[in-house]
Amino acid sequence: MAELYIRVAEDENEEPMEIPSEDDGTVLLSTVAAQFPGACGLRYRNPVSQCMRGVRLVEGILHAPENDWGSLVYVVNYPKDNKRKMDEMDAASAVKMKRSIEKTSDLIILGLPWKTSEQDLKDYFATFGEVIMVQVKRDVKTGNSKGFGFVRFTEYETQSKVISQRHMIDGRWCDCKLPNSKVFNQCLGSPMRSRKIFVGRCTEDITTDELRQFFMQYGEVTDVFIPKPFRAFAFVTFADDQVASALCGEDLIIKGVSVHISNAEPKHNNSRSPSLAAMFDQTPYQYPSSHV
């Protein structure tokens, strides 16, 4: 599809602005946000049904309905807590609620045969339900399996079933459990008022632009930082601390990689996380009063 411009407006009755598409016909959310700061998506009125329809958004990329943007006017979506008069807590509690009801987690698989590959894992676990991520942990130098890995399912019922039994994989009995990091996270108390999140388990091919485009869907992103040289983590700062705290504890999938979101800790700090310190120490962790 040749490069073209699509018509975007704040509101159906406002004058539209022309916004460029990419070579493949998609439109980047970041392009929209450049003109409409805080935008998190697009919608349009379907000429046939007269209903508003949402535009497909995958990892920061907006896809044309029916592969053709046409001459329709697309209307900007904003995060609910920006536009509507919602209670202060709603954005955060909505995510937390969703998580507590039926949110899947990465599961650790212990005892894998050395030869088992990610494809083997995917083939095996697909018999239980839809798999959205598998990993075999390997020695970075030799590439040899460390004998354990991770799996993530779409459906919570699938996860429950998989946890409830042992698994014969390539001739060995393996256990699937909630990883320790998860168990601790469930004990996390009140979130701190930080607008910055720590994005752990990043791979080297994930760029700052991709992080920005991905996290835009949750709220306005004001900063992305990736340490160099590569250290497998990044920081993302939102305009709204509610968005940041709502994401803490989540495992999100970016470019097929499961990254882990936690609160960005203060720089000078002992190696133990606040939640661990709070659990094992008598003295509660003191959150810093001013922290960006």
Next chain:
DNA sequence: GTTGAGCGTT
């Protein structure tokens, strides 16, 4: 080129 309880390059 080995191994067999564990926990994902903060």
